[in-house]
Amino acid sequence: MTKQEALYQYLLRMGDDSLILGQRLSELCGHGPILEEDIATTNISLDLIGQATLLLEYAGSLAEEPKSNDELAFLRIEKEYTNTLLVEQPNGNFGDTMMRQFLFDAYRKPLLEHLLESTDNRLSGIAEKALKETKYHLRHSSEWVIRLGDGTEESHAKIQAALDALFRYADELFFENEVDAILLKEGIIPSAKVIFPFWKKTVTEVLEMATIDLPKNNWKFKGGREGRHSEHMGFLLAEMQYMQRTYPNMEW
Amino acid sequence: MVSEKEIYALLEGVFDPEVPVLSIIDLGIVRSVRVENETALIVITPTYIGCPAMQTIEKDITIQLEANGIQDFEVSTSIAPAWTTDWMSEKGKKKLKAYGIAPPQDEADKSVLFADPLVVPCPKCDAQETKMISQFGSTACKAHYQCKKCQEPFDYFKCLR
Numbered sequence: 334m335t336k337q338e339a340l341y342q343y344l345l346r347m348g349d350d351s352l353i354l355g356q357r358l359s360e361l362c363g364h365g366p367i368l369e370e371d372i373a374t375t376n377i378s379l380d381l382i383g384q385a386t387l388l389l390e391y392a393g394s395l396a397e398e399p400k401s402n403d404e405l406a407f408l409r410i411e412k413e414y415t416n417t418l419l420v421e422q423p424n425g426n427f428g429d430t431m432m433r434q435f436l437f438d439a440y441r442k443p444l445l446e447h448l449l450e451s452t453d454n455r456l457s458g459i460a461e462k463a464l465k466e467t468k469y470h471l472r473h474s475s476e477w478v479i480r481l482g483d484g485t486e487e488s489h490a491k492i493q494a495a496l497d498a499l500f501r502y503a504d505e506l507f508f509e510n511e512v513d514a515i516l517l518k519e520g521i522i523p524s525a526k527v528i529f530p531f532w533k534k535t536v537t538e539v540l541e542m543a544t545i546d547l548p549k550n551n552w553k554f555k556g557g558r559e560g561r562h563s564e565h566m567g568f569l570l571a572e573m574q575y576m577q578r579t580y581p582n583m584e585w
Numbered sequence: 586m587v588s589e590k591e592i593y594a595l596l597e598g599v600f601d602p603e604v605p606v607l608s609i610i611d612l613g614i615v616r617s618v619r620v621e622n623e624t625a626l627i628v629i630t631p632t633y634i635g636c637p638a639m640q641t642i643e644k645d646i647t648i649q650l651e652a653n654g655i656q657d658f659e660v661s662t663s664i665a666p667a668w669t670t671d672w673m674s675e676k677g678k679k680k681l682k683a684y685g686i687a688p689p690q691d692e693a694d695k696s697v698l699f700a701d702p703l704v705v706p707c708p709k710c711d712a713q714e715t716k717m718i719s720q721f722g723s724t725a726c727k728a729h730y731q732c733k734k735c736q737e738p739f740d741y742f743k744c745l746r
Contacts, residue, residue, distance in 0.1 A: 369721070372729075373720065379725055383635025386635070387664065457665075458664055469743075
């Protein structure tokens with residue numbers, strides 16, 4: 334694998350994480366539990382889709398046959414998406430949505446911080462821009478995890494259940510393969526092993542304040558990074574790709 | 586031939602569609618204007634990556650320049666270095682406040698976990714006692730606040746650094 338192919342794969346991973354989580358959050362438009370959260374989740378969705386635009390645009394320019402970001406976003410088949418299983422999980426209740434977001438933000442923030450040092454200027458530029466927004470996202474999601482966990486009996490039970498259901502997908506955020514090895518050698522990306530302690534620290538601190546416990550069951554699920562997705566992904570793509578599949582090449 | 590100064594003057598007349606009292610110069614999103622081989626090259630930068638106003642702003646620049654007889658120009662977007670609220674002019678901050686939006690405070694609201702919330706004075710009555718309703722307001726660049734004294738809800742233009 335060449336450096337260019339590796340970077341293409343890596344940008345797809347990051348871009349797909351942003352895109353799919355952005356799509357999930359956009360489902361809350363007009364359905365948020367309260368007006369402020371309706372606006373907050375859709376704002377975050379907008380940021381993530383903006384990040385996906387830049388990441389996929391860059392990826393598309395590196396593809397063997399150059400592709401537009403729209404082509405990459407809307408015209409791939411399921412197994413060509415390499416987002417983690419975590420981000421494609423359904424919104425569930427508000428606790429599920431916030432826990433999914435928190436586990437992701439706690440990983441994305443240190444990743445972007447380390448990408449500021451990337452030897453690839455275009456990638457570090459994207460990271461610099463995205464980091465400013467991601468700090469707000471993490472603050473928002475961690476505050477909700479704490480508020481719900483340290484809240485009423487019912488909110489505590491629900492956010493604990495959300496963690497129990499979602500924690501099994503967190504391990505995959507730190508997936509590494511040949512792609513990482515190539516880019517790491519070039520100083521383009523940090524190792525996932527370097528990011529993990531930052532994630533762990535944030536998660537430990539926030540869960541402690543939230544008075545919720547890590548699940549005892551240690552099952553771990555992965556597959557998304559290699560194109561093997563959960564059942565939910567097909568439904569998500571059907572909705573997301575509908576317009577472009579029905580009216581090929583349409584633009585806003 | 587058109588000068589850079591003339592272009593800047595014309596851009597003072599292009600307004601942010603989301604905050605129509607601010608020109609794109611006030612907002613600090615015009616990164617550079619250069620005239621090369623009789624073509625004006627204008628570079629703009631988004632406040633937030635997904636800012637949906639960027640396309641409108643590009644169109645508005647085109648309309649403004651063409652209406653003033655300028656044909657040879659190119660508008661492009663650049664994201665690095667990233668825009669910060671420091672790029673907003675002092676004049677812009679005053680206009681924001683007069684419009685009822687609290688301008689960005691000097692300090693970024695950046696601490697991730699439960700720091701003391703930033704004091705944002707009410708743009709209507711200047712009271713210091715205000716509370717954050719939501720970090721996410723009517724657009725990506727704003728948070729939602731309420732004044733505890735006059736009860737007025739207001740937008741705060743978030744400090745981004």
